[in-house]
Amino acid sequence: xxxFLDDWQVDLAYSCSQKGLSCPPGMSPFTMGPRALDKLERRxxxxxxxxxxxxxxxxxxxxxxxxxxxxxxxxxxxxxxxLRLVAxxxxxxxxxxxxxxxxxxxxxxxxxGLVCHVEEAYRLPTLTTVKVPDGVDAKAVARLLLDEHNIExxxxxxxxxxxxxxIGLMGSNSHSDRVETLLEALGxxxxxxxx
Numbered sequence: 040x041x042x043f044l045d046d047w048q049v050d051l052a053y054s055c056s057q058k059g060l061s062c063p064p065g066m067s068p069f070t071m072g073p074r075a076l077d078k079l080e081r082r083x084x085x086x087x088x089x090x091x092x093x094x095x096x097x098x099x100x101x102x103x104x105x106x107x108x109x110x111x112x113x114x115x116x117x118x119x120x121x122l123r124l125v126a127x128x129x130x131x132x133x134x135x136x137x138x139x140x141x142x143x144x145x146x147x148x149x150x151x152g153l154v155c156h157v158e159e160a161y162r163l164p165t166l167t168t169v170k171v172p173d174g175v176d177a178k179a180v181a182r183l184l185l186d187e188h189n190i191e192x193x194x195x196x197x198x199x200x201x202x203x204x205x206i207g208l209m210g211s212n213s214h215s216d217r218v219e220t221l222l223e224a225l226g227x228x229x230x231x232x233x234x
Contacts, residue, residue: 040137040164050074052070053067053070055067056117056121059165059209059210061210061212065114066117066118068118079094092107121210136214137208137209138164140208140215140218141163141164141165145167147219151226153169153170154169156170164208164213165209166207166208166209167205168195168204168206169203169206171203172234174234175232177194177195177201177204178201180225181193181194183228183232184224188220192204192206193205193206193207
């Protein structure tokens, strides 16, 4: 979905490679805006850890080339390829595709009598949280989807454990045919569990 780091004056942002980019996990795109860099430069104490020491990481990419880590070369190529695919599709086209497949999912869930946990105005197109109907075992449904249809959905976390399913439509999973497959499988599984 659209994120405008410069226009919104975002100070610091990070993500992961495996979700919307459909790249293997292990890389984290990371950016710091001018205010964050200024704060970093004015730091009076050493960073207490090695792995997220942005001042040391900055030197790694600077002209001094201070050692920080051995870069994961294969992952660098993987994320480059994932970004090439985004550029090939077009960023705005990708945003539109994700919105369209989310709306397809929401409509299909509603036709099945399922309710989303979040009001439509606040939903993310990449992650839909669905209320588990009364009397339905959330884990049993997720297990049947995985075992019989090779489709994995997440369960609720924290206070929502057992009360919702989390359905991700990101990157290569955000296509109309995959939404149709999911809705059909979910309908079959719900019938199996007596709904």
